[in-house]
Amino acid sequence: MTIRLKRCRQLVLFVPLLVLATALPTASANEPVADWKDIVRSSPYWVSQGVYENIVTIRRWVLKETGYCAERERHILYNMRGQFLGYMNDADSREKTQQRLNKTRARLADSGRADAWAKGAPDTTGYPFALACDQPHVNIDEAVARYFGTQPEDRMWGAWDDLRFGSADQPGTLHEALLYVYQTRAKQQRLDLPPELPRYLGGQVLIESGGRQRAHSQANARGILQLSPPALDDCRIQPANYWHRLAQIDCALKLMNQNARNLRPVFEERFGHLPPKKQDRLFTLLLVQAYHGGAARVQALMDDDTLSRPAAYFADNHDSYTAGDIAFGMIFHNLGRDRFGLASLYYVADVQLATEALCKNPELGSSEFCQP
Numbered sequence: 001m002t003i004r005l006k007r008c009r010q011l012v013l014f015v016p017l018l019v020l021a022t023a024l025p026t027a028s029a030n031e032p033v034a035d036w037k038d039i040v041r042s043s044p045y046w047v048s049q050g051v052y053e054n055i056v057t058i059r060r061w062v063l064k065e066t067g068y069c070a071e072r073e074r075h076i077l078y079n080m081r082g083q084f085l086g087y088m089n090d091a092d093s094r095e096k097t098q099q100r101l102n103k104t105r106a107r108l109a110d111s112g113r114a115d116a117w118a119k120g121a122p123d124t125t126g127y128p129f130a131l132a133c134d135q136p137h138v139n140i141d142e143a144v145a146r147y148f149g150t151q152p153e154d155r156m157w158g159a160w161d162d163l164r165f166g167s168a169d170q171p172g173t174l175h176e177a178l179l180y181v182y183q184t185r186a187k188q189q190r191l192d193l194p195p196e197l198p199r200y201l202g203g204q205v206l207i208e209s210g211g212r213q214r215a216h217s218q219a220n221a222r223g224i225l226q227l228s229p230p231a232l233d234d235c236r237i238q239p240a241n242y243w244h245r246l247a248q249i250d251c252a253l254k255l256m257n258q259n260a261r262n263l264r265p266v267f268e269e270r271f272g273h274l275p276p277k278k279q280d281r282l283f284t285l286l287l288v289q290a291y292h293g294g295a296a297r298v299q300a301l302m303d304d305d306t307l308s309r310p311a312a313y314f315a316d317n318h319d320s321y322t323a324g325d326i327a328f329g330m331i332f333h334n335l336g337r338d339r340f341g342l343a344s345l346y347y348v349a350d351v352q353l354a355t356e357a358l359c360k361n362p363e364l365g366s367s368e369f370c371q372p
Contacts, residue, residue, distance in 0.1 A: 030110045032102075036118035036127040037336040040080070045313045047080045048332060052324025052349075054082030059349040062133055063140055069133035075101060077108065077128045080332060085113050085128050098122065101130050125335070129342060137350075138210045140357050146211030147202065148361065149173035154211070160246035174211055174224070174245065175358075178202055179369070181249045191257050193287070194280040199369055200288050201252065203354035207347070213243055223248040231255060256287055259295040263287070263302075270302045270315050271326075281323035285348060289327065292347045297338055301330045307337060324352075 061067035108114040120126020157166030166172040209215035235251035310333040359370035
């Protein structure tokens with residue numbers, strides 16, 4: 001009985017793989033497709049089932065330096081579903097590593113583990129996709145410690161606008177400050193955001209800056225939420241207060257609220273029939289994406305004649321996909337268009353991992369902040 005069940009299960013899994021193979025560009029297994037985007041364009045939308053959890057898993061290996069990224073001098077290779085296909089040890093130069101990656105891609109296709117392959121280059125995405133284990137990333141454990149004020153220097157107090165938080169004698173944590181600002185602005189009816197948003201904003205603090213007040217990027221983004229000078233100016237924050245943590249949280253919430261107001265009409269038109277909890281989760285993930293890449297680009301994923309085709313499919317077939325799968329599928333099937341790249345997915349996945357790390361804290365695990 002066990003053997004028969006196993007054979008049946010293998011047969012069920014084999015059918016969709018055949019569908020995928022027939023949809024891909026025509027090429028023999030050991031010949032590369034000329035343009036990796038052709039593989040993306042010809043992949044059926046159903047391949048996005050499970051893509052969210054799959055990408056979160058491989059990003060977990062990077063952020064935690066575990067699993068297949070326990071050795072940092074490696075690349076992970078994965079397919080359109082975010083499924084791990086294999087890893088490759090890096091060579092002693094970037095050029096040789098790229099050559100080795102392309103040979104590995106060809107072997108994966110030749111062995112049947114990948115349905116097609118395309119050569120990559122320093123300025124070109126190849127397929128299967130490759131993710132370097134050795135790349136700049138936040139130390140999550142250290143960032144969580146700063147967020148919860150484990151060390152006295154990580155605690156804070158001060159005033160911004162009409163906000164007054166803590167005191168020199170009783171400083172608070174970043175977490176307490178975030179909740180204070182959010183709850184104050186919500187009571188003032190200045191925010192209309194999904195209930196999950198505060199948790200994800202906490203995760204963004206970790207990913208954007210590691211909780212460091214004076215974090216400063218090469219792109220001139222500043223502070224715990226890595227806001228640009230134009231964004232800070234839009235929030236009427238003077239240069240002397242660019243690093244002010246209460247001001248940063250207040251400004252980020254204001255920007256999130258503006259993005260929500262701009263995105264909500266087109267979102268409701270496209271996804272308004274989804275169950276309420278699924279709507280909230282999807283909208284939250286899209287707001288996180290908009291913070292990273294801009295609200296206009298996220299809106300285009302839902303209303304542009306070309307870019308919205310995946311969204312239309314997922315809206316019609318949402319029962320088969322999680323909110324995360326829909327959020328990622330909308331981008332995956334538009335990779336190479338309107339500057340959408342894999343970094344867009346990695347950011348949201350990293351924020352998801354950071355929120356999970358926050359909610360492992362005993363004080364937060366059962367709190368309203370961490371409820372699904």
